[in-house]
Amino acid sequence: MAKIEEKSINFFEQLERVFPIIKGKIQEECTEEEFANLVEIIQFVKTTEYIIEVVIHNIEQYIRCHVAPTFWKKFEYTEDSQRGFELFKSAVDDLYASLTEFLPILKKLEFLRQNKGETSNIDNSIDIEAQFKLIVRATLLSQLPLCHECIIEHFYKIAFNVFCNSDNSSQDISISEIQCTGCSQEMENCRCQMIVYMFHETNRKLIELELLERLVGNVLTSLIHIRIKNHVIQTCDKTFDVSQLISLENWLETVVMNWLIRVYSGGFSKTVALSDEVRNAINKFKQKLSHFLYETYTNIRIDHLFNIIIEYPESQPAVDDLRVCLERTDKRKVLVKNLQEAIKTRLLHAGVNTPDIVTAYIAAIKALKHLDPTGVLLEAVTEPIKCYLRSREDTVRSVVNSLLDDSPSELADELVKGECLQLDDGSADDETEDWEKWMPDPVDADPAKSTQRKVSDIISTLVNVYGSQDLFVNEYRTLLADRLLSQLNYHTEREIRHLELLKRRFGENQLHYCEVMLKDVYDSKRIDGNIHSDTSYNLQRELFPTSALILSAQFWPPFKEDWKLKLPSIVQNQLNKYVKAFEALKGNRTLCWKPHLGNVSLEIELKDRKLDINVTPVHATIILHFQDKNEWTLQELAEVMHAPATVLRRKIAFWVSQGLLKETSSDVFVLQEESTSKNRLSTDIVEEEETESAMASASDQREEELQVFWSYIVGMLTNLESLPIERIHQMLKMFASQGPGAVECGLPELRQFLDRKVREHQLLLSGSFYRLPKS
Incomplete structure (x- = not known):
């Protein structure tokens, strides 16, 4: 009995000697003879599993009570980046040194497990060292302090800055002679090499302890995201004429990923030295960082998209980059929302002229078509522009003026292309075009407009803002009439060229009246020449040269003035002579003068000047x-x-501005024979007189034309009681829009017309059906 007790006492003494961690200290070393005796005893009493569990439990307790608190004690909050760098390095070094002292014990435990010589349910494939590292990770992370990321961020931020600036030492010699761009120290005290060495050593220790990802992964991700965002902003901010996406991808690969590889490899620059698991982890990290790069770049470009559109096509490289990024990120809804807000804030308000809005709209059409060929983004973004343009009275005139502009312009160039007009009448196209190349609409497309969406040219898109080409044709007639009436000769070459281009776009029938107007000018030139060559007219010597532009009244737009000017008798007598000469030439025809139209060349002689x-x-x-x-x-x-x-008072103001008349008292004007001040032409008044049109506005003309449909609509609803707008539109196209010179009306314009009749209580709308009110 005494021998057994003595042997047991020796066994526990040897156990504490071989595994000093049981006593709470790990500095002691045992001899090989002591370890061999202990192994013999353990195998004899078959307590291998128990001994391993006891030792590991004591290791865990020691790490929890001594190692982990010592490690986390150095993770204090500091704004000094240099101190943060040193604290993190010191903490990792001390941790590594403390955990390295367990290696002899771990090797002995592994030897025991491999040579236990007994049957057991424990899987021998479990590595003691792996189990130890798992305990270390779990124990450290269970005591994680709140501010632990502070010094980690300082450490990797300094190291990343040194790495990024390691190749820039030769770029700015004057600065680099004074201060190092990597460590921000004077060149004499440059610590870049030392920082790189300490950086690799620290990472190597963390990798060996399998703590790198768990301890610094979030900090690395956050730091790299900040670096990517700053680099993208610095590279691409307000620069639209150069593609930046490829250079950003190269930067991500050569700088960021190269640095990450060095972090995870402990200093190596290639992934060959890494395990498959780490290599796969880096590849997945790269995919996430690439997505973040595209997302950051997309957000920046979306913020500047309004400026990109205004500068298009010079900004096409930026649009190309954004197109690629939109395919890789889910930012279409953000783009539509932000761009619509920018358009409403910067474009659609009273402070912007209509021609500028039209120009911006054209740029948006071109840029967004290039960005999204399906037209979905264009449809969604430009809807507020179309609504706002319809609310401005001078939109159509601005578009037509741009079409006929002799100076280089977007619409004039489009008109020269001579494409046919593509109207969106609200119905599906029965003919299937290029069905083999058909592609479904994007997921954010409006399904209600899928059959109506067509890739049309710019002029067709502008015409579709109003849903009908009649308004544009009428505006052109009015503009053509103003041009022909304002000129002092019979030259029509430029107008004929424009008319031929417009006929290719809008069709022959729509512009038949305009052809007659130009023919009137040609006939007027011929008739005027015949009258002046008539001997009987020349015998009555004219007091002043007189020429006339003879108009076919039914083909010209209606005139604005509703009063008839009474000319001085000397002028009227001369006009009467001209009429008699015309009647002699034409026989059964006469002339009805429009005395408020035309041009008069005056030579005015005063006492001190001549005009x-x-x-x-x-x-x-x-x-x-x-x-x-x-x-x-x-x-x-x-x-x-x-x-x-x-009207007369406004006209007299012109002569007052010339210094010929003076208002001495209210509504009393006196001729100024002598100038009392330097006479200068009033630019504002002259411009007002020059731009004032003699014709009724196109909108007024269109309103009058639409009244033609009203009798048809009343007849339909009288016979059929109620009809939807689609049925009304079809019947109007069948009965009211036939024949040359017939008035056409698109579905959107018809809806506006009917809604106005509803507001005027001439129609009732029930559901989607229109009907007449009961009398």
Whole structure:
């Protein structure tokens, strides 16, 4: 009995000697003889598993009570990056040194496990060292302090900055002679090499302890994200004419990923030295960083997309980059929302001229078509622009003016292409075009408009804002009439060229009236030449040269003025002579003058000056009356000229600005024979007189034309009681829009017309059906 107790006491003494961790200290070393005796005893009593569990439990307790608190004690919050660098390095070094002291014990445990010589349920494939590292990770992370990322961030931020600036030492010699861009120290005290060495050594120790990913993974990700975002902003901010995506991808590969490989390999620059598991982890990390790069670049480009559109096509490289990024990120909805907000804030308000809005709209059409050929983004983004343009009265005139502009412009270039107009009438196209190349709409497309969406040219897109080409044709007629009436000769070459281009776009029938208008100018030139060559007309010597533009009234747009100007007798007599000569030439035809239209060349002689000026007949009549009497009241002139006083006062202001007339008292004007001040032409008034149109506006003309449909609509609803708008539109196309010169009406315009009738209580809308109110 005494021998057994003695042997047991020796066994526990040897166990504590071989595994000093049981006593809470790991500095002691045992001899090989002591370890061999202990192994013999353990195998004899078959307690291998128990001994391993006891030792590992004591190791875990020791790490929890001594190693982990010592390690985390150095993770203090500090704003000094240099101190943070040193604290993290010191913490890792001490941890590594403390855990390295367990290696002899771990080797002995592994030897025991491999040579236990007994049957057991424990899997021999479990590595003691792996189990130890798992305990270390679990124990350390269970005591994680709140501010542990502070010094980790300082450590890797300094190391990353040194790595990024390691190749820039020769770029700026003057600065580098003073201060190192990597460690921010004077060149004499440069610590870059030392930092790189300590960086690799620290990473190597963390990799060996399998703590790198768990301890610094989040900090690395956050640090790299910040670096990527700053680099993208610095590289691409407000630079649209150069593609940046390829250079950013190269930077990510050569700088960021190269640095990450060095982090995870402990200093090597290639992935060959890494295990398959680590290599796969780096590849997955690269995919995430690439996605973050594309997402960051997309967000920056979306913020600047309004400027990119305005500068298109110079900004096409930026659009190309954004197109690639949109395919790799889910940012289409963000793009639509941000761009619509920018358009409403910077474009769609009273402070922007209509031509500028149209120009921006054209740029948006071109840029967004290039960005998304399906037209879905264009449809979603430009809907507010179309609604706003419809609310401005001068939109159509601005578009037509741009079409006929002789100087280089987007719309003039589009008109020269001569493509046919593609109208969106709200119905599906029965013919399937290129069905083999058909592609489904993107997921964010409006399914209700899928059959209506067509890839049309710019002019067709602008026409579709109103849903009908009639408004544009009428505006062109009005503009053509103004141009023909304002010129002082019969030259029509430029107008004929524009008309031929428009006929290719809008069709022959739509522009038949315009052809007649140009023919009137040609006929007027011929008739005027015949009248002036007539001997009977020349015998009655004309007091001043007279020429006439003879118009076919039913083909020209209606005139704005509803009053008839009474010309001075000397002028009227000359016009009567011209009429008699025309009647002699044409036989059964006569002329009805429009005295407020045309141009008059005046030569005015005063006491101290002489003026040669071209004015309207109204202006000429006013100044001619002052030739008979030096002083006139506004009311007297209005009665003599048969003109409204309000219109006459505005016309007299022109001569006041010239210094020929002076208002001595309210509505009393006196001729100024001598100039009392330097006479200068008032630019504002002249521009107002020059741009004032003699024709009724296109919108007024269109409103009058749409009234033609009203009788048809009333007849339909009287017979059929109620109809949906689609049925009304089809019946109008069948009965009211046939024949040459017939008025057409698109579905959107018809809806606006019917809705206005509803507001005027001439129609009732029930559901989607229109009907007449009961009388």
